[in-house]
Amino acid sequence: MRSRWWVVGAFAGLGVATQVSWLGYAAITTESARYFGVGEGAVGWLANVFPLLFVALAVPAGVALDRFLRPTLAVGALLIAAGGIVRVLADSYWGAFTGQGLAAVAQPVLAGAITRVAAAYLAPEERPLGIAVGAGGTYVGMILAIGIGTAVPGDVPVVVGIGAGISVVTAVAGVVAVGVAPGYGRGVAVSPLGVWREPGVVRLSAVVFLGMGIFVALATWLEPLLAPRGIGADTSGLLLLAMLVAGVGGCVVVPPWAARRRVEPRVLQSTGLVIAVVCLALGLFPSATGFVVSPLLGFMLLSALPVALAMVERRDPDKAGPVTSLVWLAGNAGGLVVSLAVGWLLGAPLLAFGLLAVLGLAAAWLARLQHHEDQVPGPGRHDQLAGGGEAAVRE
Template sequence: MLCRMTDPRSRWSMIAVFALLGAVTQVLWVTYAPVTDAAGRYYHVGDGAIGWLANVFPLLYVLLAIPAGIVLDRWFRGGLAAGAVLVAAGALIRLGGDGYAVALAGQLVVAVAQPLVLNAITAVAGRYLAERDRPTGIAIGSASTFAGLIIGFGLGTVFTDDLPTLLLVQAALAVVAALAVMAVLRTPAEHKVETPPAGLGALRVAWSDPFIRWLCALVFVPFGVFVTLSTYAQPLLEPAGVSEETAGLILIANVVAGVVGCAVVPIWANRRGRELPVLTTSLLVTTVACVTLALAPGVVTGFVALTLIGFGLLPALPIVLELTERRAGSSESTAAGLMWLTGNLGGLVVAAVVGVLVDDPTPAFLLLAVLSLLTLPLLRLFSRVSTSEPVPPRTP
């Protein structure tokens, strides 16, 4: 019997190069996070200005998620190629000088590219993999984005005091990834090439389905909790004696656990039809972990709680995207854009609220626990529509 990975109907080369591009996109996003002080000295600006080199990504994603999804549904190869080119272009722009404006311009270009890349996770799997392999492809694509965060922080650690070399290495990675994707895109996809509705038709089709709308509601809190903990874990744990360096190691453990979870949990859940129980378990684990951090914060509880949260929460992304790909048909990229849009909104809103409580960790952690717990009724309601058939949208 041939191994599934050798199925001639599945083009795993596309999954490999797309995973590389997705990882590089995230590497560029967090370029300056691990070298904030060095970057501030290099560009002669404060920490706030350096923070905006990363903050532009979720802000532009909220604005561009739906347009990018529509582009990918109508012109998939052209849209993904444009995303790859913009990723490389943004990385190269950052090499253009030692001024802050140059760095910001490069980050803005990559931020525009990000929705064209990440919205394509489901479409790449749907077009280049046989149906039975698509959950694995979506899991790989999702895991690659989190792996990119690890690589980005690792490169920042290696080149802490040499920002020009850091930018050069990242630009080389971006160019290689873009060229690889362009090369593979020369061969047309063999699967799932339905023609979507023109104009905003893809958005109407996706949003008219209650299944998609409920999925959007479900991703708001998990995304928000993960983004919030990634942003504020260090100051929230600091009163308990957790140093900045230790908090960084805890966050790395959180993301590593998430990458492992993405590679294992969604595939297991799909093969056994256990997606909803897995999502329920991840929310319960997150709730308990946040309560633990509220009542007994510390180095050990920080490592254990955030590692469990990473392993439980991050696999929710590929599970949701796989459910979206299975349901959305020719509007899959637009539907995926809706997921990323609500997820990023969740990150912005929950992080903003917790930011007000950052000097009082106990209520901050309890708030995250309550939000996770309150999402469980939504999951129960979603289960009622999960078996329904899509309802065709009304024609305008």
């Protein structure tokens, strides 16, 4: 059985399209509000609908993926394309909101498919890199979304049209990809709610809750947090861009390295400590440290998610799918909660950065407990699977 990397690449492309849809209006918020004749708060809901629907749909999406992998993936791809087409054809705020809603329904399907696609189409030893590629696609999508809005300022229809084009092209590739039969088994369907009782799942979900929450809070509020220190929006945007670019590199390098050495909990622990140091540096000395610490933060923080997902997949491939859905649910919930908390502290930037530093230390402490309880045994299930072969996937 050969690994089918092009299938993994196709679904990484859909991850790109998902993020472009999510953040498509973020870089042109003011222009979009003027174009649609609504307030900036209304434009914000074009992005907020994504985490809200993710939290609501993560578990049912996980069940559908486990029972009907390829049909569910095809539906997710078609929803992404439909969302882009609606945004272009219905040139109004409510048309944009409807298109965003369609794409938001697809997001928990495509995010939850990262470990499932890797398990179904890649050999066990290649899955950590495949998971990293899938997760890295989401960060590439963020970069593209910010880049498109920056490169075409003020022209809302053009920005929306480019994003829709990306959605349609990647959806076509995704539909073609699901026509390929998986070469590796995915085990049996397991209830996402049932895996809460598995050792380490709640703790790992808490780590991702904090990590993704910190990232979403920084991505949302970095500019107003740094503005009182004399750092303009352009510089804040470059800091965020440096964080994302470094994060893509981290996704390629860190997860496979951590998997080979079985040190995933230690990597997560180190990430929490780096978050604490970097947030304190940004709060105290942003002008002097910003362009030094932002890439470091992105490299560690954004690679932490695929590290966690690869750890889950290696520990028990049969349960990796539902655990992935729960981890993503926890991460999106963290994005909402931590971002809201930091938003209340915009008038006290140093206190906001201090809160993020404390949350980073909490994530490091939880990851340390994960390591000491040895939640990821040395050889893992893959050694058993490699010796005995894997069953054909149930379609």
